[in-house]
Amino acid sequence: MIARTPAGVSAVVVITRDLARRFRAVAATCAAGRRRGPAPPVVARASGDTVTLTARFDGVTLGVTTPAPPGPAGVLVAPMAVLEAVEGAGAGPVELRVSGGHSGEARWVDAGTPRSLPFEAPSPGRPDDPPPDPAEWHPVPPRLLAALHECGRTAARDPGRYALHRVQVRGGAGAVVGTDGRTALVAGGFEFPFGEDLLVPAVPAFGCRELAGTAAVHVGRAGGHLAVRAGPWTVWLPADAGGRYPDLDGVVPRAGAGAVAGLDAADAAAVLAALPGLPGADGEGRPVTLDLDGGVAVRARGPDGVAELRLSRSPAAGPPARVAVDRAALRRALRLGCHTVRTAGGGRPVAFEGAGLTLVTVALDPDAAVAPDPAARVTHTDPAAHGPVHPRPERRTTMPPPDTTGVPGPGRADPPPAEAPDPLAEAEALRAALAEAAARAGRLVAALKHRRREQKALTQAWSSLRALNLTPDRP
Incomplete structure (x- = not known):
């Protein structure tokens, strides 16, 4: 049996405290840019066995529809502050009612104590109505x-x-x-x-x-x-179908026109972990250098010198390229899973490609790119593949004066023949070298295949405006 609206009451809508909380949370994110002025009112509409809440924010409209106990149809308008007052984590009911023109009241129970809140209820009208639904979803x-x-x-x-x-x-x-x-x-x-x-x-x-x-x-x-x-x-x-927007076609480096690298997932995680500690974070543009030359190195310079992170598992192909980018852009690309790097060098934009995503960022001034430095502090993402390098101690040997007689002198003997290498050790070393080469080749092939699959998405990539050297669409 459907309840009727009480006499003298023009509209009654029942929501839950949890719905009030969730609607307010999403509503706080619906304003484009900084929200100015008070929050918009909320339209609550009961229809059969559903309840719908809507609110409009400078053209953007938010709505949510949830099941509700059968009740009389009705619509009312309440300030957003009412939802803030009644919200809670539970599913306890909140009765919103309007009577006597613009007199509204919210009733609910909080921790066993009945609560009520009067509010002024504007009359429902066209400005508060949501846009129509599409003819087809x-x-x-x-x-x-x-x-x-x-x-x-x-x-x-x-x-x-x-x-x-x-x-x-x-x-x-x-x-x-x-x-x-x-x-x-x-x-x-x-x-x-x-x-x-x-x-x-x-x-x-x-x-x-x-x-x-x-x-x-x-x-x-x-x-x-x-x-x-x-x-x-x-x-x-x-939706504005006539606005002007930058033309991003042609900005992403074309296939075969530059260097490409496929970052191993473990290497990408290592870069993300190392970025906060790399020097130069306070410099202009927060530059970090990507060096693609058969492999991949990430380099940065600070007052104490150069730090370099070599990505042991990540192959690179194409002509060598060295480019500096804002480390914030690199961090964002890696967090989005864009692990394929493509650049044509020469100060052109750098593209980071992932599954269905392409992030394009401007290259910083070429002078910001850090070249290899013999004094750099070098770290490898896979230390096992690069054992520590210890300088060999200098060996000093006192050479006796040359013998011109052809007869061995006292205490001198012909040197013994060189010891033959251990065939088993040589075979093990050769197998390890071949395995490493095969692994690198496999990663390179995987990166190139990934690039081929993403080619369609790359042709649709976009650029930025002034910094990406683009012109806007022609009207």
Whole structure:
């Protein structure tokens, strides 16, 4: 039996304290840039056996729909501060009711004690209504949420002449792009139900734990918005199909045009662990050098000299290349799993490729690249493959005067013949050398195969604006 709305009460909506907490947590991440002014009001709508909460943030709309006990349909508007007051970790009910025009009240029980909170309830109206749902929802891989989040992190913080503070969703290319003018991140491999390129706000909401891990993710176009649905959550993003965005095509080094290296996972972890301790972290651009010459070395210079980390398990191919990048960009690329490095040298951008991701960053001034230094403090990521090198002690031998008689003198004898090498030891040494060569060759082949698989994504890679020497799209 469905309960009726009490007499004199215009609307009643029942939510849970946990829903209030989760909605407020996600709502705090829906503003693009710094949020100004008070939080927007929340629209609570009861319909049959579901309850929906929505709120609008400068064009971005957040909504969540959850099951609820059957009850009368109703809609009311409450300040966000009401959710803050009633939120909690439990599933205890919270009754929101409006009566007498704009008089609202929230009722709940906290630790066995009944609580109530009066509030002023604006009348529901069109400005508070969410955008319409798409006519059709299109399923996409769940990693789209991470793509929107990471590309949003890469976008510029402040608006500029070009829309670098936004994220570009490329319908035809099936990619999501973000750039701040120095670093660009491209996430590819998607199929969108539209062909145009859209500019949407960069909001952190897609990185919230409430949305992360959602198995069912869908997208759709509706009413000038790109709608993204993740489980019970929906985010409507205002979509600009005519905005100008940097053209990133052609920035990533072409296949065969430069040096390429495949970083072993253990080597990448070693670099991440070593980066905080490498010298030069306080220098301009926080430079760190990548040296690709058959292998890979990471080098940095500080007041106390040069430190070098040689990646024992990571092969490199192509012409030798030495380039300096911001260590923050290197750290981010490795944390994203982009372990294939590609550079054409000459101060051109450096690309880090991973599974469906490409991070492109500007190369620093060539003078910032650190050349090999005999006095450098060298560390290997696999010490077992490079035993400690000890200088051989200098041997001094006093040579007797030459004998001109041809007759051995007293106490002199012909030197004994050289001792023959141990065949078993020689065979063991040869087998170890061949095994190491085979392992290096295998890693190189794997890196090249990985590069071939990612070629399609690379052709869709993007660049930044001024620092990447690009021109904007033509109108």
